[in-house]
Amino acid sequence: MPEHIFNSRDRTYKSIYGAVAVGETVTFRLLLPIEYGILPIETASLVVLDSDGVHNMTFELRKTGDTYLGSAYWQVDYTPLVPGLFWYHFEFMAGGYTHRLYNGPYGTGYVDAEENPWQLTVYSGEQVVSDKWKGGIMYQIFPDRFRNSGSKKMLHKEGRLIPWDSEPEWTEDKSTGLWNTDYFGGDLKGIEEKLPYLASLGVDIIYLNPIFEAHSNHRYNTADYMHIDPVLGREEDFIELCSAAHKLGMKIILDGVFSHTGDDSIYFNKYNHYDSVGAYQSKDSPYFSWYKFETWPNIYRSWWGIPLLPEVIETNPSYVDFITGPGGVIEKWLKLGADGWRLDVADELPDEFITAIRNRIKAVKPDALLLGEVWEDASNKTAYGVRRKYLLGTELDSVMNYPFRKAIIEFVANDNAEDFFEQILTITENYPKQITDSLMNPLGTHDTVRILTRVAGFDCEDMSTAEQAAFRLDPEARERAKELLKIAAVLQYTLPGFPSLYYGDEAGLEGGKDPFCRKSFPWGNEDKDLLEFYKELGSVRKHKSYVLADADFVPVSAADGVICYERRKTDIYGGSFSLVVLVNRGDELINYTLPDYMKDVSTVFASEGVVTDTGLVRLPAHSYLIMENVPVIRKEYRRGSSI
Numbered sequence: 001m002p003e004h005i006f007n008s009r010d011r012t013y014k015s016i017y018g019a020v021a022v023g024e025t026v027t028f029r030l031l032l033p034i035e036y037g038i039l040p041i042e043t044a045s046l047v048v049l050d051s052d053g054v055h056n057m058t059f060e061l062r063k064t065g066d067t068y069l070g071s072a073y074w075q076v077d078y079t080p081l082v083p084g085l086f087w088y089h090f091e092f093m094a095g096g097y098t099h100r101l102y103n104g105p106y107g108t109g110y111v112d113a114e115e116n117p118w119q120l121t122v123y124s125g126e127q128v129v130s131d132k133w134k135g136g137i138m139y140q141i142f143p144d145r146f147r148n149s150g151s152k153k154m155l156h157k158e159g160r161l162i163p164w165d166s167e168p169e170w171t172e173d174k175s176t177g178l179w180n181t182d183y184f185g186g187d188l189k190g191i192e193e194k195l196p197y198l199a200s201l202g203v204d205i206i207y208l209n210p211i212f213e214a215h216s217n218h219r220y221n222t223a224d225y226m227h228i229d230p231v232l233g234r235e236e237d238f239i240e241l242c243s244a245a246h247k248l249g250m251k252i253i254l255d256g257v258f259s260h261t262g263d264d265s266i267y268f269n270k271y272n273h274y275d276s277v278g279a280y281q282s283k284d285s286p287y288f289s290w291y292k293f294e295t296w297p298n299i300y301r302s303w304w305g306i307p308l309l310p311e312v313i314e315t316n317p318s319y320v321d322f323i324t325g326p327g328g329v330i331e332k333w334l335k336l337g338a339d340g341w342r343l344d345v346a347d348e349l350p351d352e353f354i355t356a357i358r359n360r361i362k363a364v365k366p367d368a369l370l371l372g373e374v375w376e377d378a379s380n381k382t383a384y385g386v387r388r389k390y391l392l393g394t395e396l397d398s399v400m401n402y403p404f405r406k407a408i409i410e411f412v413a414n415d416n417a418e419d420f421f422e423q424i425l426t427i428t429e430n431y432p433k434q435i436t437d438s439l440m441n442p443l444g445t446h447d448t449v450r451i452l453t454r455v456a457g458f459d460c461e462d463m464s465t466a467e468q469a470a471f472r473l474d475p476e477a478r479e480r481a482k483e484l485l486k487i488a489a490v491l492q493y494t495l496p497g498f499p500s501l502y503y504g505d506e507a508g509l510e511g512g513k514d515p516f517c518r519k520s521f522p523w524g525n526e527d528k529d530l531l532e533f534y535k536e537l538g539s540v541r542k543h544k545s546y547v548l549a550d551a552d553f554v555p556v557s558a559a560d561g562v563i564c565y566e567r568r569k570t571d572i573y574g575g576s577f578s579l580v581v582l583v584n585r586g587d588e589l590i591n592y593t594l595p596d597y598m599k600d601v602s603t604v605f606a607s608e609g610v611v612t613d614t615g616l617v618r619l620p621a622h623s624y625l626i627m628e629n630v631p632v633i634r635k636e637y638r639r640g641s642s643i
Helices: 188-192 195-200 235-247 317-324 329-335 351-364 403-414 418-430 450-457 465-470 473-493 528-541
Strands: 026-033 039-049 056-060 062-068 071-078 084-094 095-104 109-111 117-122 137-143 205-208 212-214 220-227 251-256 293-295 340-343 369-372 440-442 498-502 552-559 560-571 574-582 588-591 602-605 611-613 616-619 621-635
Touching: 026 039, 039 071, 056 071, 071 340, 084 188, 095 616, 117 621, 188 195, 205 369, 212 340, 220 235, 220 329, 235 251, 235 552, 235 560, 251 329, 251 369, 317 329, 317 552, 329 616, 340 351, 403 418, 403 440, 403 450, 403 473, 450 473, 465 621, 473 528, 473 621, 560 588, 574 588, 574 616, 616 621
Parallel strands: 137 205, 137 498, 205 251, 251 340, 340 369, 440 498
Antiparallel strands: 026 071, 039 056, 039 084, 062 071, 084 095, 084 117, 095 109, 212 220, 552 560, 560 574, 574 621, 588 616, 602 621, 611 616
């Protein structure tokens, strides 16, 4: 039943939830009192502003004749004609005075409140992501640290191979980059050997951190985009890895580092290690125009001021053609077996460059995926003074979804249940559904504190490098952290998008910030309890992918450390079915009463001690429960907020 004047997350008031496509008509409805105070409401209007807040359009609402508890419905149809980011609010007049309706908490409209308009994302209707990406499980691999096949390593001149179970080097001066020349020896053959292991986790997407030739273990300082780093193997090893992965139904995503190269590269060649004439060596170099020299050759723009990483000019025609042209970097590796690309620091890449990358990807493999590294809400991100167009239909298919990670961690680590839904719904409301269903949802990455350490309450921000190197959770803290990690993973595996598991998290690796989040995989010393949990959760994800791939996200309740939500789908007959997720992050047992329409649920996956009985659920501390709700008729559970 309607409860508000307006709520952007309720189809009673806004006929399409979230973003809308160009040419798609959305109906806005207000439920206004017949009289405001003692004065009749005379007119009402919708005010829409463009992304810069400069141009505005006003659309008059009309009374529908429908009333509810002394209030009348007003509505207007709006059809956006161009993609973009728009902001809207409402105005109505009573007694000659104009009142304004703005966005308040949880999408609800408030009269004469703080000026805070609603966001409307309008995207090109051509935005289509292949269904093969939806409902999957991603596994992120830092290649040097996952698996050493034992093959002979062709180390770079400065590099040294260290024992597999060593601690990452950290005592050298980070600004020199020397600490990144220690190699554990992980390689492509090692990854291929462990594909059956990944299959046991339910993995069907593998994201590889950079694999191209570079003079560091992280390889974000590319030396040659056209060759596999010899420490990892040969081009034939990459082809064989892709072929073996495809036979198991897995896809491979590569890391594209295109905002900068290494100074020790074919293109810059600062140390004269290559036969090429690099930009550092001569202004006549074919690569000279790629770089941003202030005083050639020693003063040049570099990524975050690190001289090892000279920036490129991503709009330079020669560079654009090299990356995105026929036979270029994007095309070569897709044709050799890759299924998609992840763009490093996407906010530092111009829109037109991302579009060029997308166009080449789709020309070579129309169902390939292009996702970008964006840490914030990608729909309204402003970078370097420019409003970005990532999600409007001509750029990214997906993004690294750090906002979901933030929401999960704040709930699990800090018991913040009430804000959890707000953070999740903000993203699902702002993003086109095609993108929401394809979000890469990590809990940990190569750039973050290990998730087991983080949910234990340590972000390592105030720890010195030496303190991080020595830090370990004590047994009691580790067991508690494992319980919280399982809750976090259940949320991660059941929210819209696909979960991204960072190598070793399932094995119980701990660690602080770089380089301690990049330890070698503990083969033979895995945390068996966590590993078994992830295998079971992965199996649930695979078997319920028909729901989790694209079902709507429907919040049920969030309070006192307990969260409940549905992933709900509607069939062609008007009935629906759903998975119900219920977790108790708190330190005390909770008895939770399910809504009436969930009385016939069946348990799919649960932690020990959880008991369900005729709609009453007994949830011990730090517990989780996934249930399946049998098909019911929609009218049986009509709710005020239907998403």
